[in-house]
Each structure stands twice: as structure tokens, then as C-alpha cells.
Amino acid sequence: MRKTITMAAATAGHAEGGTPLNAFDNALLAAGIGNINLIKVSSIVPPEVTLTDLPKIKPGALIPTAYAAITSEVPGETVAAAVGYALPDDPAKPGVIMEFHGVADRETAEQVTERMLEEAFRVRGEVVREMRVVAVEHTVRHVGCALAAVTLLTDEDLV
């Protein structure tokens, strides 16, 4: 908490598993964040943060993360998860992260997330300088999970 976030990185993954929790674990592994401790946050990009590709994070690190996930045990069902961030014109102001999960396809997940970000900026009276949405869908064979996440990182979280 005392830590100062300097980077944010978005990622997504989907997978099958033997149980819903294993499907979630496997989706985290597919997204490249399966060996860290996610701490769920709600959901702001601090000012002056660099948006990067997902770096290699220390195993077991405690990482504040905004994420959306859905597991399903309905064969043939398509589920989707998305996260998106929008950054304001003024870099001294914070950005916003929105999450979506549901029985939906990837395109729907993206569109809903974009609309949520637009509303979040409208109510704050801010102009969007940059917006990015990461979404994934999964069509269930037995037990499946779709997951999307924005990790909030410091230099010392990296390998």
C-alpha cells in the first residue's frame, strides 16, 4: 500500500480446467499471471503511471489488480471477460479501469467496457486521451473460464 504504482499492464486469458477454480487458475496461467497473488482493487489508474506490456513479475508477489472473470460449466456456452482503461488529457489526473464479465462474446464485452469508460469520464468531466480494452472469450467444453486483468506494478515487483 505504501508502494507507489509506476506501471500498469493489461492481460487476458481463457482456459478449461477440471473444476471452476482450476479453470480460473489455468486462465490466470494463460494470461501470464498464474504465479502471483492478485489483490482485487476497484479500480483507478494512478496519475503518472506508464502503461506497458505485461512484464515478468516475481512469483508470489502481492499485486493490486483490477480483474473480471467468469467460469461456466455449461458446455457450448460462450463467456467473455474484459478490462479497459481510459486515461485523461491531464496526466496529473487519475485514469479509470472498468471490468466486464458475462455470458457474451468478445465483441460485446469490448463494447460494454468502452461504454462504461466513456460514462466514467463523462461524469468526471474529463476528456479521454487514451483508451484501451482487452477482452477474451471462451466457449466451454466442460468447465471453462475467461479472465481479463489490469495489474498495478512497481519496479520491485519485477524479476
Place this chain on the structure above:
Amino acid sequence: MRKTITMAAATAGHAEGGTPLNAFDNALLAAGIGNINLIKVSSIVPPEVTLTDLPKIKPGALIPTAYAAITSEVPGETVAAAVGYALPDDPAKPGVIMEFHGVADRETAEQVTERMLEEAFRVRGEVVREMRVVAVEHTVRHVGCALAAVTLLTDEDLV
């Protein structure tokens, strides 16, 4: 986590939004905590902590927060959220935070929260020195959210 909590501040808010997540975001903004990262905790006031009005918190700060929230998409429905804390006679002992959310009015939310705090102190064998409950209700137009929170703060979280 290494951080030492020195202050706790309760707040509440309610709002409409275009989606449940936007209603939640708007309720956070109404409560004055819409631009920070809430980390949900379960739910103790550390000893020797000062209870204050909500101060101005750094945008994007990672703030351990005990909170209750409810969103509803049922027009005309009244939903409520409450948080309360009780502090013991002995300032070296921790206080307790309880949360409530439900399809209820504000008065009910307050009463339930008070009763939960009383039980929490009874089972701990402690006497309540001070109790405070913050509650809010929202009658839904389209999509609404009621939210109440106790933030746990350090000096460096403040602007």
C-alpha cells in the same frame, strides 16, 4: 500492508448510473472515494487509530476499506448500505467494523449494523466506548447503487 494505519474515516454515497458498475462508480464519487483504489478488508479498526471525517486522499492510492454496496436494476426498489464501527473501552484493543447491504431502507440498515456490532463486542467480552453507523438508501430510477465504507488511512495517503 507494512503501512501502519493511523486514521479511519467513514463515508457513504448513492447514485444512478448507465450500468451497475457505473452506478457503483458514481456512488463512490458521491461518497468522495471515487478516484482511489479500494482494497476490500474484513474488518477491524486497529488500536490507537483516530476516527476522522473523510480527508482528501491521493488519486489512485491503494486504500484498505471495509465496504458494503448494493446495485439494483429494479425501478422503484429501495436499497441500502451501511457500515459501522465500535471501539472498545481499552484503546489498546482493536475496534470492529460491520457492513450491511440489502433491499431495505436506511433505518433498517442502521439497526441491523448496530445489532451486529453489539454481538461482535459481546462475543469478544469488550465494552463499547464509542459506536458510529453511517448508512444510505437509494430508490432506483433505472440502475442504482447504495454504498457505505470505512477507509483505513495513513498520513502518506493524504494529499
Place this chain on the structure above:
Amino acid sequence: MRKTITMAAATAGHAEGGTPLNAFDNALLAAGIGNINLIKVSSIVPPEVTLTDLPKIKPGALIPTAYAAITSEVPGETVAAAVGYALPDDPAKPGVIMEFHGVADRETAEQVTERMLEEAFRVRGEVVREMRVVAVEHTVRHVGCALAAVTLLTDEDLV
């Protein structure tokens, strides 16, 4: 978050309460973690961590914890919660924590958790050096809770 986890300790508890949240609070007290702030994590044992019995933790400390809990208001119903960890042969690699909760008995909770840990290691291509599952069941009288947790600790969290 900057904190470096050096210990992990598993525990479990079950209790009745006047409300579901009080039953949860009472189960936390029964498990010896009722006076700390749990921060839910998902769910890795960092490398080089010592597994210990639950030590005495500072009241109000913010403790990253993987936990499973279930409350029930169905008299006569038996609910169970379990957490388990598995550690790899290579101590430089992280371990995995899995959680289970459900309407089930303790033995079922243990077995499901073991199978989840086995899958987690199979997909990671790691060999289990050590596995431990802690489970608890509760048969509800009025309102009951079963809870199991793995706390992730540093030296400074201890009394």
C-alpha cells in the same frame, strides 16, 4: 505489498452467530484470526516461505489471506470449508493454494481441495514436495459459518 512474505500459516474455524456476518466473525475468532484485517488474495505461496502454525498476529494488521468461507441459515445443513497448499520440489518455485467451500462434509472438502492442488501442479509441470489441507465442517443450528484460511505473514505482523 512491498512487504516480503516470510511465513504462511493455515487455520480453520466454525461457529454460530446471530447473523451471517456475525457467524463469519465468530468463525474467524474461532480460527484465531478474528481481530485482524484479512485482504483476500488469489493464491500463491511465495518461494522460500516457512510454513508454520498460526502465530499471534498484531490486532488490526493487514494480512493477505487466501480463504474460503460459507454461511448457511438452513438448520441441520452441514457446510464445509477447506484450504490447502502444495509446495514444489524446487524451493525457488512458488507453491499453490486452493480453496473450497460448499454444502458438504469435511472429508469431501479435503478431497476436492487435494484434487485441485494436484491439477494445479500437473498443469505447472511441478512435482509436489509437500501438501497440506486444513478443512472444517459445521452443522447449522440457526446461522452458521465454516471458514478455512492461509495467512501470508511477515515478521513485523507478529506481536
